[in-house]
Amino acid sequence: xxxxxxxxxxxxxxxxxxxxxxxxxxxxxxxxxxxxxxxxxxxxxxxxxxxxxxxxxxxxxxxxxxxxxxxxxxxxxxxxxxxxxxxxxxxxxxxxxxxxxxxxxxxxxxxxxx
Amino acid sequence: xxxxxxxxxxxxxxxxxxxxxxxxxxxxxxxxxxxxxxxxxxxxxxxxxxxxxxxxxxxxxxxxxxxxxxxxxxxxxxxxxxxxxxxxxxxxxxxxxxxxxxxxxxxxxxxxxxxxxxxxxxxxxxxxxxxxxxxxxxxxxxxxxxxxxxxxxxxxxxxxxxxxxxxxxxxxxxxxxxxxxxxxxxxxxxxxxxxxxxxxxxxxxxxxxxxxxxxxxxxxxxxxxxxxxxxxxxxxxxxxxxxxxxxxxxxxx
Numbered sequence: 001x002x003x004x005x006x007x008x009x010x011x012x013x014x015x016x017x018x019x020x021x022x023x024x025x026x027x028x029x030x031x032x033x034x035x036x037x038x039x040x041x042x043x044x045x046x047x048x049x050x051x052x053x054x055x056x057x058x059x060x061x062x063x064x065x066x067x068x069x070x071x072x073x074x075x076x077x078x079x080x081x082x083x084x085x086x087x088x089x090x091x092x093x094x095x096x097x098x099x100x101x102x103x104x105x106x107x108x109x110x111x112x113x114x
Numbered sequence: 115x116x117x118x119x120x121x122x123x124x125x126x127x128x129x130x131x132x133x134x135x136x137x138x139x140x141x142x143x144x145x146x147x148x149x150x151x152x153x154x155x156x157x158x159x160x161x162x163x164x165x166x167x168x169x170x171x172x173x174x175x176x177x178x179x180x181x182x183x184x185x186x187x188x189x190x191x192x193x194x195x196x197x198x199x200x201x202x203x204x205x206x207x208x209x210x211x212x213x214x215x216x217x218x219x220x221x222x223x224x225x226x227x228x229x230x231x232x233x234x235x236x237x238x239x240x241x242x243x244x245x246x247x248x249x250x251x252x253x254x255x256x257x258x259x260x261x262x263x264x265x266x267x268x269x270x271x272x273x274x275x276x277x278x279x280x281x282x283x284x285x286x287x288x289x290x291x292x293x294x295x296x297x298x299x300x301x302x303x304x305x306x307x308x309x310x311x312x313x314x315x316x317x318x319x320x321x322x323x324x325x326x327x328x329x330x331x332x333x334x335x336x337x338x339x340x341x342x343x344x345x346x347x348x349x350x351x352x353x354x355x356x357x358x359x360x361x362x363x364x365x366x367x
Contacts, residue, residue, distance in 0.1 A: 056327070057326070057327045060327050060330070060331070061326075061327055061330030061331065061334070064330060064331060064334040065330070065334065067334075068334065068337050068338070068341070071338075071341055072341075075341075075345055075348070079348065079349070079352060085130070085349065
């Protein structure tokens, strides 16, 4: 599984603690992904084009706090699954770009469960 | 025991600490900025702005600027000349106590006359009242800056010069000069007309709980700042533990 250049031990779903961390990450990744879509495609147009900030006032801060949970989930999974720092940062940033968190979640799940 | 400091002070972790500190500093500043935005939205801030002495409108904004939150509620002075009587409009359904009536809004041309400020001159019982007659000639006014109303308060349609709400986009299309973003609610004018409309209180700026959103954003930025430092610490101690566990000689960089 590991390439000849890889010095880190291979981590899979069987590694203790990884399965639980992956499940937690997947749940929060899905929630944050949906909230971000609501924020960008519903609340922002309502605020900036229709002058109605009420959806923004709710979804804006809610998304922010859920993103904090996403960061915690990413960091927890990253430590257990021995992500490189670069990978950790990329997965964290994926939560800020619409649709990308769904891709990151699928990719990580595939990597760890193959 | 080699001490965790040896790991912490290695070039890699020292460099990452600098990155984490810079990130945390930037995020702390962003949180403070959101707190400032919140403060400018509070009732105390509005009261404080209203208490400041009048300043020329042109020193606060130009006709190209959007109305800043920090200008709303300020007292401003403007010198110019009243626009033609045909450009005066009314806002319907504005009772004065229990008397039904309208607000009378007259554009005040400033500079070379290519731009104007909309002045809420006051309340009149009906558009044909003597006080509603549009004033003419040069004038200096002092008043309170207010924002355009967000949406039509009633379903009433615009009938001639009578508008359903104090809304800038409705008026922009009715005149052939540029308009400042906002309205001035008149407190005094020099010279003052013989029959003046009754003075009206400037409407309070809307709050719509938007301030709470800024508080939440401020807290979030500070959590991110703390998280950047926490992440550095945890990853550094993980690395330290991994190094300590490996026998000497096999440590990979």
